[in-house]
Amino acid sequence: MTEVTSLAGRLLVAAPALADPNFDRSVVLMLDHDEQGALGVVLNRPTPVDVADVLAPWAALAGEPGVVFQGGPVALDAALALAVAPGAGPLGWRRVRGAIGLVDLDAPPEVMAAELGSLRIFAGYAGWGPGQLEQELEENAWYVVDAEPGDVCVPEPGGLWRSVLRRQRGNLAMLATYPDDPSLN
Template sequence: MYDETQDDSPELAGSLLLAHPHLKDPNFASSVVLMTRHEESGSLGVVLNHSTGERLGQLSSEFNECGLGNVPVYVGGPVSPNQIILAAWKLIPDLGQFQLFFGMEPLAAQSKMKEDPDLVFRAFKGYSGWSEGQLLSELESNAWVVAEVDAESISSKDGADLWRHLIMEVNPELGLLSMVPEDPDAN
């Protein structure tokens, strides 16, 4: 959960936002959001675990031609859903760092793919955005749980499994709430 004693400024950039199990907004329920920018003027991130089931090559033959046709596509958020954002990341174990390339042009992504086979590539339709003060307000109302990036998990797990895994790691009590079915009567 959000700790008001935390420095509430750019520290959120490079972290994960995990939707609280009670967050029912259809855009963000059970979401894991990678925060790429957090400034006084607003915040930006992409939802990592809402796959469209598509590959870039299905969206445009241009992506097949530059070698990006098999990159999986995710719903990055409700803002600008027709915009495609390319990203790649990897864990640098020796340094304990997470390296992120965000908002790459297709040719730059193609070059990175050839240079470094350890990079995990994803494409996002749209992004998640918050206006000035909006995200901090949501954090104060406990709509989100802030977590460090777990590069191994975000590369190997998907969907609600990723969200449950990360929630359980951060707060086991919330992890138990994440397992409650949406409609307990259907259980």
């Protein structure tokens, strides 16, 4: 079996030609990735559900917009939370990469509030079985780029796909101008 280089903490940016509607123009932060498969959350799929309606104690810490995001098509009844934390981060926060980490939603938010920056709640996640993500990467369905802490809680999630591409170098930056519907050109 080929050794897998972990993409945890990196972004998958959907190629314009990616046909799966679950991932159209999506930006996925990878949380785990190894020989057993991969798991991440879509950063730019806000839902109309307010965080206060489902996880009221965390609502005050949620970044704008203060809604739950659809993290992916798997386990939509499960909640995950990401937050940016400078330094070591509080107890109940697990580093993914740099200042970005997962928050234990069973921890008391009032204890964590002083040490957490931006927080985002996700319903569900994106998951890949063994070798599945690697196959999609070989098919050029995704671009792998570095994440920045601001990506987790960008206030205008609808523009994240373009802004992540725009900050890349070379031809990848040009894709930021790719039209929503190329047939209209």
